[in-house]
Amino acid sequence: MDQNPQDQNRPADVAAPDSVGGMAKRLMNPAHLKDLASRSVQTLQEEGAEQLWRDVTFRVGLAFHHDGxxxxxxxxxxxxxxxxxxxxLQGPCISVVVPVYNTPMPFFKQMVQSVLRQTYxxxxxxxxxxxxxxxPQPGELARSLAAKDDRILYDKIDNGGIAANTTAGFEAATGEAVALLDHDDLLYPNALYECAKALNDGADFVYSDEIVLSADLKKLGGYHFKPDFAPDYLRGCNYxxxxxxxxxxxxxxxxAAxxxxxxxxxxxxxxxxxxxxAKKIVHIKKVLYVWRGHAGSTAAGMEAKPYAVEAGVRAVDAQLARLGLRGKAMPAPDAPGAFQVRYELNGRPLVSVLIPNxxxxxxxxxCLRSLYKNAGYDNFEVLVIENNSTDPATFDYYEKILADPSMPxxxxxxxxxxxxxSAINNFGARYASxxxxxxxxxxxxxxxxxxxxxxxSYAQRADVGAVGAKLYYPDDTIQHAGVLxxxxxSAGHSHKSYPRKAVGDLYRLVTTQDYMAVTGACLMTRACLYRQMGGLDEKDFAVAYNDVDYCLKLWKRGLLNVxxxxAEAYHYESKSRGLDTTGENARRYEREKAAFYNKYHQWIDNYDPYYNPHFNNxxxxxxxK
Incomplete structure (x- = not known):
């Protein structure tokens, strides 16, 4: 209940906010400034200037914008x-299952109160x-609450580990739906209401965005603004x-074993x-959950629980086995809690490499020498598609490579x-075997x-349409890691200009990702799909957006673009043809951009499902934002 009418538009608090003056004072504290400087240097080294700017503006905004x-x-x-x-709202009973183990009483009370305050x-x-x-204190309080509210079920159990304790909660729960809540975390007051609405609309699996706060709930530790369901990403980490x-x-x-x-x-x-x-997976693009970060919590980093990484590898391997996907999970380099999968090949199909020149x-x-050196696979052919070369040395070079035994x-x-x-690649595809x-x-x-x-290994999967690589500029920053x-x-490249060693937002640079599209600078696809889609669009997208258009046609058919x-490479972008910044090239680019918008404005205006509306576009x- 509001204390006065003028507060009706204020957000409901999770923790009492500091005053603006208090926040400014804390910001100027030498210890805080030292910590900020240290973290800024680390961010600059590991993730680059753009990420540093993102962090600094956000944190300064927190300090000076009340309740920001x-x-x-x-x-x-x-x-x-x-x-x-x-x-x-009328809907299913949602059983909130909470395994409790030696929970600090302040955390336990706040967790319970966050459920009691639900609007649903x-x-x-x-x-x-x-x-x-x-x-004994959590149990004493829980028994007292259960005696007053029959919606609260308490049981004292032997500690069999988090999995067994959670399973005990599943067995005790009687609701038509189940929610998981850690014993030291909190729900926003509208959390179950939003989930119940999604369940009423036919969803059978629902998840939301979240934030990480410090133990006292006053300091932002991070935010997890997620994409819609992405199966490859979920194998890469529990996003x-x-x-x-x-x-x-x-x-x-x-x-529920x-x-x-x-x-x-x-x-x-x-x-x-x-x-x-699941038949219908719904991502609620709102923060409904506070993950409390403290010593020993996974929110503070997977280094706190190294055994969890080993268990994660086993979990991913188990899914691969269930789905009949031959492959093996492994920890992602320099990304605790993230995984990569090396899939086995099915046979030795011929790959035709099309290179316009x-x-x-x-x-x-x-390009050719690096391809033959680093392909890691020998059953491929190369078709160099010559287009309007004027230097006689070019044709001499063609004769040389055709006679070179190192380039079969x-x-x-x-x-x-x-x-x-588009036309050049379509022409080359007609000669491809x-x-x-x-x-x-x-x-x-x-x-x-x-x-x-x-x-x-990805292109062979029946659920995949196109596969793209991780491309770097020559200065070792990201040029392409999927298309947003x-x-x-229109569209842009995910994490563009991040440092090569950056892990990206929620490990998205170091784990396989499902995107709506990947760049045609390096794109593998099944030849039969290429023919079914009519190749690249020669009319509306002669130079720009043809790759994204091709991928979107695949995506609309229910295929994943990965x-x-x-797969890593340098991309000396548009070096041989030049950029579309002046003259007729610029006018042609604007025409193609307009055509692209007219065709795909639904996802341009309403956000990419693999992005998140909390992020700017x-x-x-x-x-x-």
Whole structure:
């Protein structure tokens, strides 16, 4: 209840906010400034200037804008909460399962209160207490609350580990849906209301965005603004985490049994199993959950629980086995809690590599030699598609490579006509004998040792349409790591200009990602799909957007477009043809951009499902609005 009418538009608090003066005073504290400087240097070294700017502006905004993060994090206005309570939404009973173990009393009280304050009334709080005899207080409070509110179920159990304790909660729960809540975290007051609405609309698995706060709930530790469901990303890390709600029938279909072998990664294993069978997965693009970061909490870093990494590998391997995907998970380099999968190949299909070229034989030579050196797979052919070269040395070079025994199955075909990237690749594809096509710019230098093999291992999957690589500028910053729709009214490259060693937002640079599109500078696809889609669009997208258009046609058919960080290369972007910044090239680019918007404005205007509306759409850096 509001204390006075003028507060009705204020967000509901999770923690009492400091005054503006107090925040400014804390900001200028020498210890705070020292900590800020240290973290800024680390961010600059590991993630680059764009990420540093993102962090600094956000944190300074918190200091000087009263209650700023609460606005950012979607806490609803008090009048909204009152309206939700008055609505008395009818829906399934949601059993909130909480394994309790030696929980500090202040944390336990706040957790319980966050459930009691829910605007949705049809819930059950299931407290499975495995605390030792030195920590009786949570149990004493829980028994007292259960005696007053029959929606609270408390049971004292033997400690069998987090997986077994959670399973005990599943068995005790009687609701038509189940939610997971850690014993030291909090729900926003509208959390179950939002989830119940999604369940009423037919969802059987629901998850939301979240933030990480310090133990005292006053300091922002991070934010997890997630994409819509992305199966490859979920194999790469448990990006769903909190809040997750799922129907009892879905849980029963996968078996609510004890999986102690996945202790530490039990939620990751559970979400992998649930999403395999879910019929409708809904991502609520609002923060509904506060993950409390403190010593020993996974929110403070996976280094606190190294056994969880080993369990995560086993969980991913188990899913691969269930799905019949031959592969092996491994920890992602320099990214604790993230994983990569090396898939096995099915046979030895021929791959046709299409490389358009005009002069610039030094670039082409570097591209070819790096390809033959680092393909990691020998059953491929190369078709250099000659287009309007004027330097006689270019044709001498063609004769040289055709006779070079170190470049087997390399041939040159001649496309006569004005530069049209789409038409050139379509022309080359007609000469290709391979089951798979690899579109490759001549200004690519391949770096990873099994480049073609890695791309092929994904392109062979029946659920994949196109596969893209991790491309760097020559200064070792990111040029391409997947394509985001909506950037500057069209599309842009994910994490563009981040340092090569950066892990990206929620490990998205070092884990395989599902995106709406990948760049045609390096794109592998099945030849039969290429023919079915009519190749690249020669009419509306002669030079720009043809790759994104091709990928979107695949995506609309239900296929995944995948970015893999294990295929790495330099891209000396547009070096041989030049950029579209002046004259007729610029006018042609604007025409193609307009055509692209007219065709795909639905995703340009309403946000890419693999991005998040909390992020701005002016830049590719995952910066906040």
């Amino acid at each position: 993060w609460r606005h950012r994090a979607d806490i609803p206005l008090r009048r909204t909460l009152r309206a939700q309570r008055a609505e008395n 009334r049809n819930w059950q709080l299931v407290l499975m207490d495995a605390s030792d005899e030195d920590h 769903i985490t909190h809040l997750a709600v799922f129907t009892r029938s879905l849980l029963d279909s996968v078996g 004890e999986y102690s072998e996945f202790d530490g990664a039990q939620d990751h294993d559970l979400f992998l199993r649930l999403t395999e069978r 005009k002069d610039h034989t030094d670039d082409l030579d570097r 199955r390399c041939k040159v075909v001649h496309y006569h006509g004005a530069f049209n990237f 391979g089951e798979y096509l690899l579109l490759l710019n001549n200004d690519i230098e391949i770096l990873s040792h099994d480049f073609v093999r890695e791309l092929l 729709m909506g950037i500057n009214g 970015y893999t960080p294990r 002016l830049y590719e850096n995952f910066g906040l």
